Each structure stands twice: as C-alpha cells, then as structure tokens.
Amino acid sequence: MKPSPLQNRGIAVSRLVLGSMRLGGSWDQSPLTADHYKEGHEAVDAALEIGINMFDHADIYTYGKAERVFGKVLQERPELRSQILIQSKCGIRLADGSSPQRYDFSGSYIRSSVDGILERLGVEYLDFLLLHRPDPLVEPEEVASAIQELKASGKVRWFGVSNMSAGQIKLLQAYSDEPFIVNQLEMSLLKTGFVDTGISVNQEIARSNVFPEGTLEHCRLENIQLQSWSPLAQGLFSGKSLDGQSDAVIQTAALVGQLAAEKGTTREAIVLSWLMRHPAGIQPVIGTINPERIRACRDAATLQLTREEWYTLYSSSRGAKMP
Secondary structure, three states, rough: OOOOOHOOOOOOOOOEEEOOOOOOOOOOOOOOOHHHHHHHHHHHHHHHOOOOOEOOOOOOHHHHHHHHHHHHHHOOOHHHHHHHHHHHHHHHHOOOOOOOOOEOOHHHHHHHHHHHHHHHHHOOOEEEEEEEOOOOOHHHHHHHEEEEEEHHHHOOEEEEOOOHHHHHHHHHHHHHOEEEEEEEEOOOOOOOOHHHHHHOOOOOHHOOOOOOOOHHHHHOOOOOOOEEOOHOOOHHHOOOOOOOHHHHHHHHHHHHHHHHHHOOOOOHHHHHHHHHHHOOOOOEEEOOOOOOHHHHHHHOOOOOHHHHHHHHHHHHHHHHOOO
C-alpha cells in the first residue's frame, strides 16, 4: 500500500486513526467515573497494539469528557505523548439554553477552544487542529490570524479541516500562509458518495449525491490527507443487526463476510481495506472504543483487495450496476 499524503509530507503517522467520540460515556455533564478511565486505557492499549499512533478528538465530544479521559491516560502514562500524534477539532458550539447549536470560526473562539482542548488533554501542544464544520459567517482573515498565532506560539503543529468542499478549503487557504493538510469527511462502503461523484458525471443519479464534486480531486492534487469518519459504517457490514436494512446492505454484508473467510481475516479489515484501496490514500478514523473491534482492524493496512473485489463490493453497496 502506497504512503498516505501525511506520510508523503514526512509525518510518521499510522494509516489508521483511533477516534475518541465515545470516550467519556454520555453526552451530558454527568461526572466521569473509574470505568470511563479504564475504557480509555483499554482503547489506547488496543490501538497501540495494532500499530495506531494517531488519536482523533473534538472539543465537543461528550461535552469535553472524551478529552479529559484521554488526558488522564496521558497523565498516568506520560511517556506516551512523545510516541503518538494527537488531533482535535473545534468550531461547533453546542446549544446552551439561550443559543442554538451553531458554528464559530471567529478568531477569538478558535484560540479559546484550543486553550480548552490543551487544558483537558493536559498537553502543551496539538499535532493537528481541524476546523470541524463550515461556518457560513466565516471571515477567512480571522481564521488565518488565529492559525498564525497558534503556530507561532507552538500550540499547534499542523492544521486541517473537516466536512469541507474544495471551494471552502480554497477560500481559507487563500488567506493563510499555513497549509491545510487534512480534510475529514464521511466516507465508507455504506457512504460511497466520494466514488459516486466521479462515476456519475452527466448522469441523472448525480442529482441525489451530496458529496461535493471536485473535492476528492482537489485533495489529491494538493496532497491533502483525506480522513474518513464512520469508516466502519457503525458495524453494518461487520456484525450489527441487519433488521430493516436494504437488500443492498444485506447483500454487501454477506459479501464482506465471504471475503473475510476467504482471506482469513475479519470483516472489519475487509471494510476498511476497501476504503484504503482507493488511490487517494484515505486514512480511516475508527469510531469504536471496544478493544476487540479495534484489534479486529489489524489487517486493514496490509490487506490489498483486487480491482475486481473492490468493484464487486462497490457495485453491491450502491445497489446498481455501473452506469
């Protein structure tokens, strides 16, 4: 498997990332418990065991508790900080009674968010900071100024975005000397819009595809790391109940199981390797914190599907023949 865009930049990063969204339990202000910290240690151990050295966070995950759990792990095992890469995201403001959920890329909010992230994680710097979701009221000059300050202060090493189109990235980049080198989007064997966009040009089916046209190509041209959130499709193809699912999902889950048996690996590895077979060098961000499911992803970075196997899974998932 060829190097990913981040690896091409000389960053020693694993092809898989462990996401932290489920650390800390419920999405409320309930207190953390010993069990939450135990879950954090077990998830980190499982990730390290299969070679993962990058961990993804966001300031909103379980209202900040996810970062506090991870921070406790680092506090108890300080030697880990120099062995891993930490990524977090900011820009989403949750509803707080007097205000609705909204997005905020103001310079002051970005700076204060990073300070909060660093405090919760108990670290001096982030390896990566991503802007979480596009803010319609963004002033790119403000973003550029905040990024410049965060870089100069040593609080953030590299920057990226999440859920953004090529046009949105270009707008931000036009005002910033610091490159945006990551774009995290939903991509999986279930959410195949990133492929559909390319093959559906001048086809009626393109009207229903929401994946932004040209984004995949822009990221490839600019050596921007595409990361996929929910790459395992919440387990639909690797053991989750299929009650009420479409024929396409049921058929694809059966194909995934068949391939896993033939190759002597897990269904999780097949699902992830399908995504990683794409030449864009996609980096899956695994959302589970279940140690067994994390370990089940072990073969994904080394397993290589054939072109025919890749198309068989894709055609099955989209539920239609190629146009």
